[in-house]
Amino acid sequence: QVQLVESGGGYVQSGDSLRLSCTPSGRTFTSFAMGWFRQAPGKEREFVSAISWNGGSTEYADSVKGRFTISRDHAKFTIYLQMNSLKPEDTAVYYCAAAARYYNFLPQRVEEYYYWGQGTQVTVSS
Numbered sequence: 704q705v706q707l708v709e710s711g712g713g714y715v716q717s718g719d720s721l722r723l724s725c726t727p728s729g730r731t732f733t734s735f736a737m738g739w740f741r742q743a744p745g746k747e748r749e750f751v752s753a754i755s756w757n758g759g760s761t762e763y764a765d766s767v768k769g770r771f772t773i774s775r776d777h778a779k780f781t782i783y784l785q786m787n788s789l790k791p792e793d794t795a796v797y798y799c800a801a802a803a804r805y806y807n808f809l810p811q812r813v814e815e816y817y818y819w820g821q822g823t824q825v826t827v828s829s
């Protein structure tokens with residue numbers, strides 16, 4: 704069974720930092736893009752960031768550009784999301800995802816991802 708396991712969420716103050724991690728089990732995704740999405744209560748799941756299979760390309764939502772950094776460690780089959788200068792509006796459940804197939808662009812839509820983690824809660828207090 705393929706699983707993506709996120710960790711690193713928590714409760715922080717505005718301006719603090721957190722680093723999320725995502726490690727797959729059951730298979731690796733070294734040939735596919737991976738991404739982070741988030742979903743706040745009452746809202747749709749939204750794109751946060753994506754990274755290409757080799758880590759050479761990244762994309763960010765405008766709302767997190769300059770504050771969040773995505774990276775991947777092939778040796779550990781893990782991707783990370785470093786979140787700095789957190790704001791209350793960053794509060795959400797954060798999901799790690801692996802692309803459904805190879806794309807020649809960085810996918811940013813929910814339907815372009817097939818494997819999903821269970822999510823990790825990030826709460827930012829003002």
